[in-house]
Amino acid sequence: MTPTLPPFPAARPRRLRRTSALRAMVRETTLSPDDFIWPVFVMAGQDDETPVPSMPGVTRKTVDRVVAAAREAHGLGIPAICLFPYTALEDRTEDCAEAWNPDNLSNRAIRAIKDAVPEMAVMTDIALDPYNINGHDGYVEGEEIVNDRTVEALVRMALAQAEAGADILGPSDMMDGRIGAIRSALESEGHQQVTILSYAAKFASGFYGPFRDAVGASGALKGDKATYQIDPANRSEALRMVARDIAEGADMVMVKPGMPYLDICREVKDRFGLPTFAYQVSGEYAMQKAAAQNGWFDGDKTMIEGLTCFKRAGCDGILTYFAPDAARLLNG
Numbered sequence: 001m002t003p004t005l006p007p008f009p010a011a012r013p014r015r016l017r018r019t020s021a022l023r024a025m026v027r028e029t030t031l032s033p034d035d036f037i038w039p040v041f042v043m044a045g046q047d048d049e050t051p052v053p054s055m056p057g058v059t060r061k062t063v064d065r066v067v068a069a070a071r072e073a074h075g076l077g078i079p080a081i082c083l084f085p086y087t088a089l090e091d092r093t094e095d096c097a098e099a100w101n102p103d104n105l106s107n108r109a110i111r112a113i114k115d116a117v118p119e120m121a122v123m124t125d126i127a128l129d130p131y132n133i134n135g136h137d138g139y140v141e142g143e144e145i146v147n148d149r150t151v152e153a154l155v156r157m158a159l160a161q162a163e164a165g166a167d168i169l170g171p172s173d174m175m176d177g178r179i180g181a182i183r184s185a186l187e188s189e190g191h192q193q194v195t196i197l198s199y200a201a202k203f204a205s206g207f208y209g210p211f212r213d214a215v216g217a218s219g220a221l222k223g224d225k226a227t228y229q230i231d232p233a234n235r236s237e238a239l240r241m242v243a244r245d246i247a248e249g250a251d252m253v254m255v256k257p258g259m260p261y262l263d264i265c266r267e268v269k270d271r272f273g274l275p276t277f278a279y280q281v282s283g284e285y286a287m288q289k290a291a292a293q294n295g296w297f298d299g300d301k302t303m304i305e306g307l308t309c310f311k312r313a314g315c316d317g318i319l320t321y322f323a324p325d326a327a328r329l330l331n332g
């Protein structure tokens, strides 16, 4: 149905925009802290954090500080936190064994958060890049990022995270067949209740640059990720990937990056109806922060506007580095 209006002056649409009460009455989309998943970077050490230069306001935190951050986020009404490890260089190897070490940074952080703030949902990332000597999400053989052997490693990684108490697993690697393999391993190993939020429509994007600095993968990465992540030009392919991951057992799906891909968000939500999330990635955050710091626009206004637009585009929630700042603002 196309909404119609009588001709002017019977219709003066500005009548409904005149006061903030009227605007609030007719607002179609709302934003609240429970729409956010907060991505945080974990590093080794004690009671310490270091800034990520390309992401102003974001730091890598030691496990105890991540626990404090989770407690704070819970107090702000943010339901979930997502962990990304900054792995020590000596723990990055060709076989990526640190990825399924039960005591790796990410798994220790999961346990520590679930001990201290059990109500907080903990999400993880499943991909080999923080553990891989060459920065790729999968094993590298010659020139190739190999699929099937990588999926076996991802399954081990998923089980270690589930074992540590993760509520939501986030496969972000874009290997074929990984959702099905992870789902069946979770079923057979007694982790039937663990959810999968698949990075289903993940594009080969330049907007991930600052993240790769944050996890220390930029220097290591040889080449790009175009042989496994989706071409940014492809809409039909993205929809096929979402359908595939749902068929293999994903409980929720994600579109990533966010802002340049709102058309995909809308279409995924309309077609599949599953809980749909967008990842407002590091480069999107960096752009907005940089412009705000330069005084080129009002950072608070654009932060809330951008996040609201994800909801308008059909997203149920947003992974965003702005989560605590936005929640504080929304909470007044």
Ligand code: PBG
Residues within 6 Å of the ligand: 125, 126, 127, 129, 137, 172, 173, 207, 208, 209, 210, 211, 212, 225, 280, 281, 282, 283
């Ligand atoms: C790793 C992963 C990436 C991001 C999340 N998980 C980087 C990549 O695929 O290169 C990016 C997040 C961001 O840019 O904020 N598989």
